[in-house]
Amino acid sequence: MSNKSVWTSIPFWRRSAAWATGVASILLILLTFDTMGQISMGTDADLQKGITKRVPAPTVINYHIDYKMSEKRGHEVPVIGKKEPLFGKELSPKDAAAMLHLGKLTSQAKNCMNCHTLLGNGAYYAPDLTKAWLDPKWEQMIAMTGSKTKEEAMVKFLMNPQNYPTHERRMPNLKITEKEAKALVAFLKHMSSIDTNGFPRNFSKTVEQFKQGGTNAH
Amino acid sequence: MLTSIKSNKLQYESQKVGMMYFRVAIVLFGAQLLMGLIAAIQFIYPDFLYGIFDFSVARMVHINALVVWMLYAMIGSVYIMLPDETGQEAVGIGLGKLGFWVLTAAVAVVVLVYIFIQIGSGSETTIWLINEGREYIEAPRWADIGIVVVVLIFYYNVFFTYIKGEKTGIMTVMVANLLALAGLYLAGMFFTDNISIDQYWWWWVIHLWVEATWEVFVGTLAAYGLLKIIDAKREIVEMWLWIEVLMLFGSGILGLGHHYFWIGTPEYWWEIGALFSALEPVPLVAMFVHVLYDWGKEQGAKGDKPAINNGPAMAWIVTNAFGNFLGAGIWGFFHTLPQVNIYTHGSQFTAAHGHLAFFGAYATILIGMMYFGVQKAYGLERLKATFNSKMAIFLITFGVLGMTVALTIAGYEQVLVERAELGGGWDAFFTAQALPWMKQAMGWRLVMGVVTFVGFVYLLLDLLTIAKKQQN
């Protein structure tokens, strides 16, 4: 007769470990299927019918994007408004997708993530780019770069950031071509339309403050 | 350690290959620290190497050297453990040796391209040949494929030796875990236009590595280490190991959700991620208790003979028990709840946690395994800590702890000012970077980084000389 307890029996712990690992893995896989469905890119038809998707279609770059508090969700959410073509030209779904593709490819080829954060992930040397498209700073940059529109300022900045320093820590010149710069702007505009469950928090509050002429910074 | 190439008392080829992996690992560790110093200097003097070797390059090499040195040390540890646990030479070890050289050549090319070419044009060619631009897995696609091939060879060595030889509990966990660890790398090998999907799968590689499979790996190393170094009983260490696996995978697999709060994924991840990852520190407490309790129990157990036959290795294993719990467990827990994380996501606080976690959970025990390897390579019954050993462990640990505290303070200020108050935009970011707490913290971080580096020099010296000196 054995005096051993189950609590010190290796088979008990081994089987429990196998079970827990198996179930957790299966749950993760089921959750992944659900999440994939929810974060796949929407279609142009979704945008036209006003159907909200977490990750909108590339043609969202043809629309005005905002970021406002939602009482229902309890945090800020992207708001897609009226038509507002990028660089003055409304793009077909195919062309918008191509531009987004080049933009994302460029963001990786130029290693943006090793200074900046995208959706909060990356390096912490430079600002987060999730809502860069909506940043009130571009008002200043329009004047600094001698541009007429925000997107023009963004392109000029990306092509020669060393010429427009806003701090002693400067962005280096990454030999971004004009075509790549425009694609990056499309990528940034698209990224700002993704529903991030309210990250970054208070961004819209401070946009308002900024527009009224000031921040709380000293 | 280098001289052990000649005075090799290792009976198994597998263990010789293990030592080869350790040698490259320690060199890459040094490279990681040097790159870290450059990046730390740039936080304070932003013009340092501006336009020549920018922060993005220094940081990329810093984190890649980190991951690669740790993977090398992990592979090395397995090659050393394998014949000992299974009771026979590794199957196909000749191929394994070739794999080592191919991998090391590939790593060298990748690093040289990182340093001298750095970036490319917005095209598939860049992704395939130069830089994939995704944190930690920047290695170009050609290198990814090379890594997969070499890891397959490594796994072939491990699996078939396990099948042929004795199947201990430790090796069973190791073999199963390594399959998952290696397989997960594949999840990062693709390009998508959708950044949410991109980051969803990216986290399968990173989280399920460092907060699941790598932690289980550490559990197996600690079990093996206690067996060899303090003569702990196999039934006890293996029981603990299964308990740890239960808790690590039970919490870590769904704990992956704590990276899905803000990347575009559904809100139900808030709860799943928060409440499973909140449990991730529990197995680390178990590992902590296990190591220290077993150590305590073995004291005086052998009468006159010393309880510990490898002083430095045991010291690093104990440091691992503390560091894993503190860096991964406590610092991780601080920012794992979404109510906190919405403010700390992507801040210096993240860096603070990252530094202490990688050091406490992985660097410590892998360095311990290097000392174990050195002892075996010289066939020494006992390895005693030297002045260099003590300087190394003290300075490196103190340095990393110091860096972590500095970054925590920087992160705290950043969260208050840039995030909570100013909403996280362009101006908000730089305003927070310019304030005194941030600036001073970055200064202290650099100082502590230098302390860590001095400790590393002692470590390198020690690993090169300790066994030779005690060879009598």
Place this chain on the structure above:
Amino acid sequence: MIEPFTDIVPSIWGTLNQGPLTLTIVLHTLIVLPMFWIYKQEKKKLENS
């Protein structure tokens, strides 16, 4: 009694997420409950050996 759904796309996981802890309790129960059965089996094995 069931809270209105606030997330964008309805899903079973979102529905289980009724308030603090509900989703977690369901998932943890799924993982832990069968361990009682494993315990009983192992106990029987030990008592019979």
